[in-house]
Amino acid sequence: MEKAKEKLSKMSTSSAGTVLPISSLYTFFLHTVCSLGLALAFWVAHNVYSINLVDIPNQTLRLIWVTEAPIVILLFSGFRQHPNQCSYMKAVGRGLLGLPAGAIINALGAIALGAPVGIRHFSKTANWSILMSVFTIVPAACVFGSSWTDWQRLFAHTKPKGPIDFLICLPAHGAVIGAWFGAWPMPLDWERPWQEWPICVSFGAMAGYLVGMVASFVISVFQKHLKKE
């Protein structure tokens, strides 16, 4: 947060460039829809299929990403870079391509960090990594496509420049960091069902995602405030 504020103050002088200008109201709308999507998925899981994340992680995770992925892809495609050269459908297509690619990257990262491997765990890992992909890679894929410099700016330098950058960068980082912290209770000997892979990691990721969205909204409000000054 502190860092982001510093950067913001620096950047308020430079313009946001080719990205569509969006208001904090719009940010709020977007984040609310994303969170409502999550909530909807949980509601459906609980009331329609009567499953939950702890007992039947596999189906629940699938349900969550099936609900969340279209929302994210359709919403973020509207903010695509260079809207004149790139049609809406093309952006949606990029997002759909980004979904499996991001899933593979997330799965590899999780395996390096110690996620269990095996046929028994395959579908769980797959569903979890698709969900992570929805949180992290897919929005960026919709907006930036294959623009390597933008990707680099967001995920390597972590130097978001405009409101749309914050919109993508903060929730994505939040989800990754949340998942990282979510793995901590796994080795503990409390013998709770939610300590299984990938339940607490998913909870951590979603919590981080929500925190990231709140942060990005706060920054967008703050940025407006700065601009007024």
Next chain:
Amino acid sequence: MDLFEQWRSENWGGRKWAVSIFLLILLLHCVAILLFTSGFLLTRTELSQFSQCSDVFESPCFDRNEIGLGKCWTKPAVDRVVIIVLDALRFDFVAPSTFFEEKKPWMDKLQVLHNLTSQSGSSAKIFKAIADPPTTSLQRMKGLTTGGLPTFIDVGNSFGAPAIVEDNLIHQLVQNGKRVVMMGDDTWLQCFPHHFNKSYPFPSFNVKDLDTVDNGCTDHLFPTLYEKEWEVLIAHYLGVDHAGHIFGVDSTPMIEKLEQYNNILEKVVDVLVSQSGPGDLHENTLLLVMGDHGQTLNGDHGGGSPEEVETSIFAMSMQPPPVSTELDTSYCKLDTAGRKVCVDFIEQLDFAATLSALLGVPFPYGSIGRINPVLYALGPGTWNRECHNEGNCQQTDKEAWLRNYVDALCINSWQVKKYIDVYSASSVIGFSKEDLLQVAEMYNQAEKSNFDKLNDSVQYEVESCHSSVTDLKRQIDLYDKFLATVAELARTKWTEFNLEIMAIGFGFMLTSIVIHFLVIKRLENLQQASHVFEGGYKMSSNAIFASLFVAIRACSVLSNSYILEEGKVAAFLLATTAILCLRYSILNKEKLTEAISFIMLICILRFTIELGLSKQATNSTLLTVHLSRILHIDKDSSVWKYIAEIMPTLALTILTYLLHKSTAHRYCQSITKYVVKGTIFSYMLIGVHWILKSDLINVSDISIKADIIPRMIYAIGFVQLVSLALGQLIREENLSDWKDGIVLDTVAMLSAWSSTVIILSGKQGAFVALASIAGGWLIVRLQGLEQKANNGKSGIISLYSSPVTQWSLLAACLFFGTGHWCAFDGLRYAAAFIGFDEFNLIRQAILLTIETFGFSLILPIFGLPLLVTYSYHCTRSKQPKRLFFMQLSQVFLMYGLVTSITVTFTIICVTIQRRHLMVWGLFAPKFVFDVVGLILTDFFICVASLYIFE
């Protein structure tokens, strides 16, 4: 003043300076650990008193009329006892497989015991015996004979078993004219050097040898059974323990051993039964077949896990079975053949008291056990059969026994109470006052109720049987409660922690950490003063991450769950640093391949750690068993066998090539050249050794000489080290490429150690060596990426903190990846016998240390200079060499600091958890491993600085 002068002077970085700093730290750590350990791992004070026959006159339980009836404390209930100890006898070896969830191949092998127990009319019983940790053979032997709770510090003595000086069962037997014959494990002779009438000891430490002890034991057992000249016979078999250590529980040798024991026991029972007629040799003999402790599926023992503490006692009397006393806790089930087998329950703590009571000798002075009713009832003499005629009621037999048992418990409680009182009076920190009061109250209550009854004894005879039986049972309950309370009290409070000394030790530890910080900071300032690096104190994000990871790792030892999964924690953190590296490499658009391969390497390490954690990957069959299981390949297919044999040799070839290449194109000192050539020769020898050992080629005639190769490798390694040390004395000055010289020196040092480490690690050694080289090289390559991203504007601390943390995390991963873990059963005793068959304490201890810490401590520390040589680019300074050494000492200090911080947290952890259930099973072993690791780290840093610095 001297110290201050040295501190002020700017002449830092010399050899003398560096060595003195590292020696100071080593010294501080030694003092800290000695103090802390002496406070933490205190032994129970051993009292020097011995129980005497005449002591019992002081007890309130003793009937004056019985003086001179030839009775000592209790009336002897059996004449002779045959004790067959089967080392590391798991409970599921003895109990029928129906008692467990699943039938495993090693179950139901001791059929003779099931037969005897299920036969009607036989007085045989199976007990589930619970041992107290530490479950090492010596500790258990001590516990079984003294009836006390041997403490942790004795574990260290297990290799050179000293005589037991405390009062014990064997001493009491000898004092009271019982003759004891011993055969088997020679540890008994070391514990009781002058006690046995006759002994047939066999060496016990060669774990590779499955048969010498057992066959020798059997050869002497049967003739002795026909002899008259003993009252107690002890036969200690070691085959199961050794088979477990070498092959694991689920193996053919183990099953063969169990079948062999089944035959032996069958014969022993035949001999005893055939001699059990009235007036015969074994008319009143008790046969005990028992384990001293259990073992894990991997054949390890020492800790407190259920598998290790659950063992078994089988007891059989030659007389008809006793009437049920209703005091037993038996649990019956049908076995696979449909016979009803019952299992009773006993604590090993109770063994000494029960056996003393049965044999009619005084209880050992320090015994806190209780007479086990079921085992006691097996002694025919405890059934006062004359009473039968007196009363009219049917329950007289049982009632008389209960009365006998109450008398015995009375003496038992009196003895335990006396011991507790004397102990509290004579030991520095005894039991707490409240506890003593509570115990005394319970004792008095039990005593009072007993005497009220004795006074009414006339009335007692007339009373109806039923009520008197209830009375007796109530009395037994009172005594039981008292004895159980004492045992619990002893278990929870036995280790006396001296908190003051522990705190002082901890203070020294903190001082050393402060010194680390001060010296690192001072070196940083000096380098900045010479204007080599601009930047100032600003910590870079990498340094913050590095310290965060060190902190997380250190804090993780505070929880037992994280200690159990320490390898995974280390791999998790290492992978996180690798992902951060990947991020920086994307940022800089360079070394992307290195970053990705580093992550891949961690993936591989992570899987080996999980194999190690499943506690199965420890022996050399790792490759064949596990890879084949993963890949679903038939283990016996010949192609797979060939691959498994060839792969390690291939890895070794790659190693040789790398070593050759690393020195080929550089100017070499002659000594270095010879050392490297020696290592290449050693590698070839290792290859030959593996081929000879493999099953592919039938070389039974040469295999006798197989020991020569490991010995040659040790000798070559030793000569290499000596010549390198001598080479340092006559080092040629070579100013132009001194950096190359240091690289070569380091490589030579590493290569000199590597051959020994690899052969000790077995076939996985070559792979691990490759992995550690790859890991080290990648860390070296990836360092400084962040530096570039920030245009190099940060200090040395930031430059090195991240790679040093990675280095130490990698070392931790290698420790767990090579199949070790922080417990005594994690040691690979078999490795100590590579190249040697006979046991020699110092030699085997050195080999075991090199095996345990080779990849995780020795090689990483000697490899650290490579880290500095790669990133050190300094042409601006006038004294490039001095600056280099300053940086190198900073790196050494940082590495030491990381280790010290982890150990400090381990110390905090054991202090907090000192009353935890798992303190002896988990925290204390972890503490010992960490502490030994820390001292060795300091020591090897000293050696490395002596070797590298000028």
